[in-house]
Amino acid sequence: MHREGTTTILITIAVLGTLNAALMFGLPQQELLQNIVLVISVFLFVMVLQFFRNPTVQVPVNSQHVIAPADGKVVVIEEVEEPEYFKGKRRQISIFMSPINVHVNRNPISGIVKFVKYHPGLYLVAWHPKASTDNERTTLVIQHPNGTEVLMRQIAGALARRICWYVSERQIVKQGEEFGFIKFGSRVDIFLPLDAEVKVNMNQVTQGGVTVLAALKNG
Numbered sequence: 001m002h003r004e005g006t007t008t009i010l011i012t013i014a015v016l017g018t019l020n021a022a023l024m025f026g027l028p029q030q031e032l033l034q035n036i037v038l039v040i041s042v043f044l045f046v047m048v049l050q051f052f053r054n055p056t057v058q059v060p061v062n063s064q065h066v067i068a069p070a071d072g073k074v075v076v077i078e079e080v081e082e083p084e085y086f087k088g089k090r091r092q093i094s095i096f097m098s099p100i101n102v103h104v105n106r107n108p109i110s111g112i113v114k115f116v117k118y119h120p121g122l123y124l125v126a127w128h129p130k131a132s133t134d135n136e137r138t139t140l141v142i143q144h145p146n147g148t149e150v151l152m153r154q155i156a157g158a159l160a161r162r163i164c165w166y167v168s169e170r171q172i173v174k175q176g177e178e179f180g181f182i183k184f185g186s187r188v189d190i191f192l193p194l195d196a197e198v199k200v201n202m203n204q205v206t207q208g209g210v211t212v213l214a215a216l217k218n219g
Helices: 003-026 031-051
Strands: 065-067 072-082 088-097 104-106 111-119 137-143 149-156 163-165 178-182 186-192 212-215
Touching: 003 031, 072 186, 088 212, 111 149, 111 163, 137 163, 137 178, 149 163, 149 178, 186 212
Parallel strands: none
Antiparallel strands: 065 212, 072 088, 088 186, 104 178, 111 137, 137 149, 149 186, 163 178
């Protein structure tokens, strides 16, 4: 289990345990109701456990590849204007993470962290056009050893209420290692140079730390 799930799992156990105990002792004759609530409680607990799972992945390290920062589905591949850091045109690839996906976020490339900024905001559904500019989000930029910069943006969704990141500016990071986590449904945008060779298609399912999103030029 991921460390971000410890508090949520303990709260879930306490709430569901209290509810079931209250029914058992307060309504001892209502066996059908007790059984229904117990089944629902087990289902909810399993859902919470699966959300915070943290499987080991075999990262296919390649210095020219940009690997997926998250599990999910590719929902955007387009040329856009990136206004926060680059202030210019970039190739955007967005990955939508549903509540059943692994929500660990991984470094798409190795390099040095050049920029980190957290933005409080709204909780629009992750696929909303304004989610990338209006929702709670964190922007991180990693500079490849060849000088190319890749920007990632963790975006909270309608259910997400906490974005976590574990890197800081000037930190050296390794491709495939964990850099963050988003709780309960979200999206990750990645902004690449226009000459990057995109290796994925729309609606393709990605595996964080494994799926190759694009190949960078040599610099």
